[in-house]
Amino acid sequence: MSLLFVLLRSMPGSFITSMISSGMTNEQIQQIRETWGLNEPLWRQYIDFMINYQTGNFGRSPTYNAPVADLMIRRMPRTLVLFGATFLIGFIIGPLVGMYLGWWRGSKKDKSIFSTSLLLYSMPSFWISWLFIWVFNYELGWLPSAYMFTQFPEFQWTAFTVMRDVLYHIALPIMSLTFIGWVGSMLIMRPTMNQVTDEGYVFLAHAKGLSERTVMIKHAARNALIPVATGAVVGLAFLIDGSIIIENVFNWPGMGQIIVTSVLNRDFPVAQATFFLLAVLVVIMRLVTDVVYTYLDPRIKFGEGE
Template identity: 30%
Template sequence: MAAESTPALAGSPAHAADGPAAAGPSARGPRAGNTVAYLRYVAGKLVGAAVSLLAVLVTGFFLFRLIPGDPVKFMTGGRQVSAEQLAAYRREFGLDLPLWQQFTDYCGKALTGDLGTSYQFNTPVIDKIGEALPNTLLLTGTAFVLYSVIGVALGTRAAWRSGGAGDRFHTGLALTLFSVPSFWLGLMLIIVFSVGMGPIPGLFPTGGMESGNAHGFGHVIDVVHHLVLPVITLVAVQYGETLLVTRSAVLDEMGSDYLTTARAKGLRDDLVRRRHAVPNAMLPTMTLIFVNLGRVVAGTVLVETVFSWPGLGGLFYEALSVPDLPLVQGLFLVFSAAVILMNTLADLIYPLLDPRVGR
């Protein structure tokens, strides 16, 4: 039933095999041709990802050198030091070298996984990223799962009943929350639910990841308690985007002939939506989900800063204030590489879901 009513599969090898020529030797030709076309498609996407990563290396190096501030003076802690001491610091961190040589050294080390040493913490950048990464994954990963599930579910239902009261409510709320700055919403939640306002008592911590005085299962509860407000902030701001994209994609499928055929064959409306409309409308939504999955590593700088969450976003904000060039460059590279990787994976999966892509 699904194969007869889903146009996205109409051009797939499975349909080609239904014909009388499927049993003959000529059937190998199209399959081989499809494999070659897919491999060529994969090679093109991988080359594009490599070029994008190279552009990130170049951009990250030169962009952050435009930030005002002298990292060497920061390292002195505001003490009065001689010009000779400042020059010694610059030699120690390679800041006295010509810009082109600093760039080639940076690229060469970055390609081997050496992101340099943080000026601020005097530790390898990769170690600082490793320390903060689990905290960011906990926060943004939890929010990602919630807003993806909520956005897809509500977006599908809103599209299926487009024009109704539920559709107008969910679409209006999604548009409103999606336009709200995340840091402002976070501050409002802190004022209302952490500090307390009127009859509402302060129920949640104002920031941080843990209180530091709990152990065992109590520590888990403590972390969850600190997690509630930043997760609500991220979900409230991000779910609207997923809802709107899903709604638009499902609406595009609503008038398709294969849905009319499925209904004419007596399938329930709910079954038509779940088995036919939603799977064929998932490509645009999947793109957004993979992009958001890349952002899980990047975290959200403003939200982590507002809630003093010890993740990569807060670390990036702290490094910018110095500026701690190796740490800023390393974080920028990791953030960008995660998004590039997820985009590339989405592109590679497309042809497996819809054989028309990549031909």
């Protein structure tokens, strides 16, 4: 948070620039600066910043003219819906593909799918998004390319139509994100699966006469998932970074969109609050990962003495 404070204050200009007109006097300009706390020395602004964020007081946005907390309450669920769905889909498809590739190591299937996935992984997410917009919106007209809802609907809003309309608008962003997003977890799962296939417990499971599918999923894949769970936290961080690009490409009204707007407008309260909440989200995911460890590896226990 300290680094965030320094970086934002190091940017040229200030959000009050848009509030100042050519006819204002110096007294009026100083009054605006005092209202927003910019007349205080930096050390005092930093202390107020840390105290406010410890107490959850995010202040008021000069850009949106609304309390920052209200903006976060409205925007955060939209980002969680979009990127939560993408995160779950990516970390279901990726480990499954990595499991089979690791099990078929060295085969033609392994080499061909692995090479194709590396090609996909090298593509920029914004380019894939534009490509999908061109194909599915401009050429085929199947899916909308912007907004969360239909702007001027010709139907009555009900619970069912709202859900259907959101799914209709969210389909293209999810497709664009998952088209590349699943590869990261696959790249972690595949070599780990390669390693566990040579472990003694895998040979023992084969010796017991268990089916290949049972050995692969129940014995080999479960142990190979432990590094994937760790990579999920890193993957979430990269996914959040992608939200800044994808939400602006599709004009999705979430956290990524207001991050760009707040930084460009030097809106310190909103920028600080969004980065703070995203950091908290990563910490929560780290805690969830530690809990998942106990399920994947029975040797790990919480609350027990050594």
